[in-house]
Amino acid sequence: MPACPALFVSAPASGQGKTTITAGLARYHQRMGRRVRVFKTGPDFLDPMILARASGAPVLSLDLWMVGEAACRTLLAEAAAEADLILIEGVMGLYDGTPSSADLATTFGVPVVAVISAKAMAQTFGAVAFGLANYRPHVPFHGVFANRVGSPRHAQMLEEALPAGIQWTGYIASKDDIELPDRHLGLHQADEIADLDARLDRAADALAQTQLVELPQAVDFGPVVHTAVPRLLDGKHIAIARDAAFAFIYPANVQLLETLGARVTYFSPLADEPVPQSADALYLPGGYPELHAERLARNTCSADTIRAHAAAGKPLVAECGGMLYLLETLTDTSGKRTPMPGVLPGHATMQTRLASLGMQQLDGMHGTMTGHTFHYSHMTTTMTPYLTSVRPHSDARGEAVYRTGKIVATYMHSYWPSNPAFTAALFHGEAF
Structure with missing residues (x-):
């Protein structure tokens, strides 16, 4: 033991x-x-x-x-x-x-x-x-x-x-x-x-x-008990944005992708690095795009390759700050509006007060995915929610999850090991 x-x-x-x-x-x-x-x-x-x-x-x-x-x-x-x-x-x-x-x-x-x-x-x-x-x-x-x-x-x-x-x-x-x-x-x-x-x-x-x-x-703590996880993403290449603007990444989420059989690589939008052409799917995590908005707006290589990835119908998962980056504009607390890549219709505005905080869960065809939300921004969009998360221990509605083609975007930060099958569906671009 x-x-x-x-x-x-x-x-x-x-x-x-x-x-x-x-x-x-x-x-x-x-x-x-x-x-x-x-x-x-x-x-x-x-x-x-x-x-x-x-x-x-x-x-x-x-x-x-x-x-x-x-x-x-x-x-x-x-x-x-x-x-x-x-x-x-x-x-x-x-x-x-x-x-x-x-x-x-x-x-x-x-x-x-x-x-x-x-x-x-x-x-x-x-x-x-x-x-x-x-x-x-x-x-x-x-x-x-x-x-x-x-x-x-x-x-x-x-x-x-x-x-x-x-x-x-x-x-x-x-x-x-x-x-x-x-x-x-x-x-x-x-x-x-x-x-x-x-x-x-x-x-x-x-x-x-x-x-x-x-x-x-x-x-x-007792014996180590391992549960077998099927290789539902075997052979998939998943590119993850990772730098000071996109850093809210659970190590356990990345470990799960690799356990599911995916090959994970990283690129930096802040360094204007391109999305690898060989990437089958893309993950834009949360972070601080609002602190780096001007630089991100200037970095056309990253933006162009992200647009190309989406236009090619490849899966793209964007959480919180990653979702804000995909919108048309991002406005900071001083009122300065900066253009973003415009992959998704909508505008986000940073606030000085907390907009949402707490545990969330998504209930889909693969069962329940757990996670949480924590953000200071407000978003307006013409997109219709595909799913809406709920707050545990209450009937309160949580964050909207938007699905446009094979793009999935939401304020919710999901803990992927809570549901490997749900996670695999996201990165295959399948219904969930």
């Missing part, structure tokens, strides 16, 4: 510094020569980029709903068989969401450390820690860690405020050269932070002085 030391890094809310602490821990243990595997709870593209840089290994998603309990267990068991340490970063606060980080940690028996931002806080730190530790008694609570501490005396006050039975695992000070920069969709992408490795090393150095770097207890 694979067993491996494992720790779940959570918090009372978003913005407490979970990613900084998890990445610092991963970098510390990686520098010590340990094989570290990091997972991120829930749907997220940005945090995993940082965590992958810190650990030196791909970061996969864990979510009891989107990924599924059985698949989560398999991913953890596979990691345990090859790693010296497993770290799982939570999402939002420990008890937020259905299912929550607490549900995930409890299901697999992974001890939880709560990172609490102690800025402008003293004895209340103890009350917050007490609530996290005791809100649900069955959660395997390991201890608390203080982030953004003002001084050694401040740290002493925080530790003294802890009720008996709650373990103090240390603290780090508030430092601008450790904190990770963010913007409207979350943290900056790893490749955009010029001094990222230096920041990770400084975080690791700071954590080295704390109890948090002690290896946690080993967790037994």
Whole structure:
């Protein structure tokens, strides 16, 4: 049975510094020569980029709903068989969401450390820690860690405020050269932070002085159970746009395409690279086309070959930012409108407020595909939805899915391993 030391890094809310602490821990243990595997709870593209840089290994998603309990267990068991340490970063606060980080940690028996931002806080730190530790008694609570501490005396006050039975695992000070920069969709992408490795090393150095770097207890995740996947995309060449404008790609999605038999290659619209002529299908993932609109508009080679791919009747899957890029125009928050390739009819406008957020599912002829949505834009189009996603645990309608010929476009980010047959249909250009 694979067993491996494992720790779940959570918090009372978003913005407490979970990613900084998890990445610092991963970098510390990686520098010590340990094989570290990091997972991120829930749907997220940005945090995993940082965590992958810190650990030196791909970061996969864990979510009891989107990924599924059985698949989560398999991913953890596979990691345990090859790693010296497993770290799982939570999402939002420990008890937020259905299912929550607490549900995930409890299901697999992974001890939880709560990172609490102690800025402008003293004895209340103890009350917050007490609530996290005791809100649900069955959660395997390991201890608390203080982030953004003002001084050694401040740290002493925080530790003294802890009720008996709650373990103090240390603290780090508030430092601008450790904190990770963010913007409207979350943290900056790893490749955009010029001094990222230096920041990770400084975080690791700071954590080295704390109890948090002690290896946690080993967790037994059971045997590795593999489910055979038919090679439904055998021999297909799938080209994926990947650069700073199109980077929201689940590693598990790419792994699935390869398991289904596809050959995957990448090209960069930002570098004005052409879609490979040999590509049977094209995937335009989400990202930040709005931050690079002018450059994308100038890059006629990429745009022309994408138009040619679509005109040839080849399958094209576009998600969120990838869909916005295919429209006629994209308008930023200042009102500046930039022409886009016009493969699809419609216009998108960026907003300063969140337009949609949450888990989604698509129900089609191959069953259910899970995923999520997270965007700040609004789109107008003459296209008629082919399908509409729904939100789990409610009757609320989700995102429209548009199908024009063999082009499929939607705001929804799908988790393809949730339904390999559905995924294969998308890239064959078939009805789904």
